[in-house]
Amino acid sequence: GAVVSQHPSWVICKSGTSVKIECRSLDFQATTMFWYRQFPKQSLMLMATSNEGSKATYEQGVEKDKFLINHASLTLSTLTVTSAHPEDSSFYICSASSRQANTEAFFGQGTRLTVV
C-alpha cells in the first residue's frame, strides 16, 4: 500500500509553546488528509479534514484557532497545536487519501505529544 510518513514520532513541549506535526504522502498525491486524535485506551476521533489548497473542515468541538491545519501541497499537511496545554497531550494520527485514484485512506505512524 501507499506510504504516509508522520513527523515527529514523539515530542515533548512546555506549556504555552506551539508544536507542528507533519504528515507526508510519500508515493501518491493526497487530495485529502485527515487528522485524528486518540486519548489513552480510547478510539480515534476525527479532528478535521483538509483538502489541498482550501481551508480545513473541523469537527464539532475542535477549536480551529488552537489546532491549525495547513494543506499547502498534495503531499504535505501540517497540524500545529498552538499554546499547548497538558490536556492537549495525546496521540495524533493523520491519514491521506487520493480522490482521483479512489483509494482507501492510508495512515501515518502517529505522533505522541506530551505537554509538560
Added chain:
Amino acid sequence: GEDVEQSLFLSVREGDSSVINCTYTDSSSTYLYWYKQEPGAGLQLLTYIFSNMDMKQDQRLTVLLNKKDKHLSLRIADTQTGDSAIYFCAEDNQGGKLIFGQGTELSVKP
C-alpha cells in the same frame, strides 16, 4: 449520526480462533476496515472489504459482512500471542473520512 460499536475485550487461548464483532449504522458506507494497534504504535491496516462483498479471506483473516444487519466480523484463525493488540473496525462513506469503533482488546493466552 454515524456510530460504530465493538465489544471492548476478548480473551482466547493460543491456537484457537478469535472472532471480533462490529456493528455500524451508516448503510451508505463504501469501505469497511479492520485495523490493528499495538501498544504505543500507530494503526496497521489488516484488511478491508467493499460494501458489495459479503466475505473476504486473506491468509488467517476472514472478514464477514452482513449488510442487512450492518454487522461486520473479523475472524483470526490459529491465534498467536503476537496477535494480542487492539483491533478497530471503521467505516468509510466519505472518501477517506473514517468513523472508528471503540476498539476490541484481544488478549491471547499461551
